[in-house]
Amino acid sequence: MLSYQHAYHAGNYADVLKHIVLIQTLKYLKAKDKPLCYIDTHAGSGNYKLNSTESLKNQEFTGGIGTLWQRDDLFSYVVDYVNLVKDFNYSEQLSHYPGSPLIAGQLLGENDRLFLYELHTAESRLLNDCVKKDKRIKVFRADGLKDSLGLLPPKENRGLILIDPSYEIKNEYQTVVDALKAMHKRFSTGCYCLWYPVVARKRNQYMERALQSSGIKNIQLFELGIMPDSDEHGMTASGMIIINPPWTLLANMQQTLPWLAESLAEHQQGHYRVEQLVAE
Numbered sequence: 200m201l202s203y204q205h206a207y208h209a210g211n212y213a214d215v216l217k218h219i220v221l222i223q224t225l226k227y228l229k230a231k232d233k234p235l236c237y238i239d240t241h242a243g244s245g246n247y248k249l250n251s252t253e254s255l256k257n258q259e260f261t262g263g264i265g266t267l268w269q270r271d272d273l274f275s276y277v278v279d280y281v282n283l284v285k286d287f288n289y290s291e292q293l294s295h296y297p298g299s300p301l302i303a304g305q306l307l308g309e310n311d312r313l314f315l316y317e318l319h320t321a322e323s324r325l326l327n328d329c330v331k332k333d334k335r336i337k338v339f340r341a342d343g344l345k346d347s348l349g350l351l352p353p354k355e356n357r358g359l360i361l362i363d364p365s366y367e368i369k370n371e372y373q374t375v376v377d378a379l380k381a382m383h384k385r386f387s388t389g390c391y392c393l394w395y396p397v398v399a400r401k402r403n404q405y406m407e408r409a410l411q412s413s414g415i416k417n418i419q420l421f422e423l424g425i426m427p428d429s430d431e432h433g434m435t436a437s438g439m440i441i442i443n444p445p446w447t448l449l450a451n452m453q454q455t456l457p458w459l460a461e462s463l464a465e466h467q468q469g470h471y472r473v474e475q476l477v478a479e
């Protein structure tokens with residue numbers, strides 16, 4: 200039985216990077232006034248109360264959105280992100296954090312469609328409750344990695360697929376690559392955003408090599424670390440791997456990531472990667 204609950208982690212430094220990249224990619228895709236299909240294979244529960252028992256347990260959000268919330272010297276891409284989080288808070292006090300489904304819902308238009316997968320029964324119920332009035336959205340309590348394949352290629356022929364697993368099972372580093380290959384085969388022009396944690400660097404190296412030999416072109420990688428690699432300290436960094444990224448993303452993340460690493464890492468131990476993993 201899987202036990203991961205995103206409420207313990209919502210708004211942490213990993214969410215900051217993930218959601219900055221998601222926002223910039225969606226904004227780029229929406230600059231063209233054509234319908235878009237958004238698929239979230241691991242959607243979570245949607246909206247997170249930062250005063251919940253889960254959030255307060257380790258207060259991870261204080262090292263992420265909590266650090267950025269009141270700053271008035273935010274770097275450009277970070278401004279869009281913090282402003283979007285502000286849209287879900289009703290006062291100057293940071294109390295709510297929007298998950299990826301709400302972020303996408305906020306940026307997408309009335310002719311776009313959103314498909315959200317969440318396997319966990321309780322999380323999926325919460326997700327349903329928070330998006331049920333939105334006619335653009337369909338929620339499935341199902342395995343998003345397997346079942347979303349059936350949606351590809353979407354009728355819009357334009358789509359962003361966010362793959363954000365909890366990596367509770369070690370072989371997920373392989374499963375996500377297999378899923379990406381299958382998805383890409385059906386919809387090669389889609390934009391795919393894969394989140395990953397760095398817990399044991401060897402697993403990431405394996406995943407990157409598997410992607411590099413997958414035959415898929417145009418893959419970029421953005422990573423933010425708050426402490427040096429270690430196999431003993433849990434997650435020390437996390438990143439996003441993007442297939443068919445906006446052409447502007449690499450240069451912008453080259454500027455944003457040093458700023459984030461300096462702002463969010465403890466004891467000046469921040470580090471980052473900005474890489475074209477596979478050429479166009």
Ligand SMILES: C[S@@+](CC[C@H](N)C(=O)[O-])C[C@H]1O[C@@H](n2cnc3c(N)ncnc32)[C@H](O)[C@@H]1O
Nearest residue numbers: 205241242243298299316317318319342343363
């Ligand atoms: C990291 S959280 C998602 C966070 C969310 N994408 C966000 O950014 O706000 C991962 C979620 O995936 C769910 N999950 C795990 N395996 C799944 C699967 N095979 N299909 C769909 N959901 C799954 C977990 O219950 C958990 O809620």
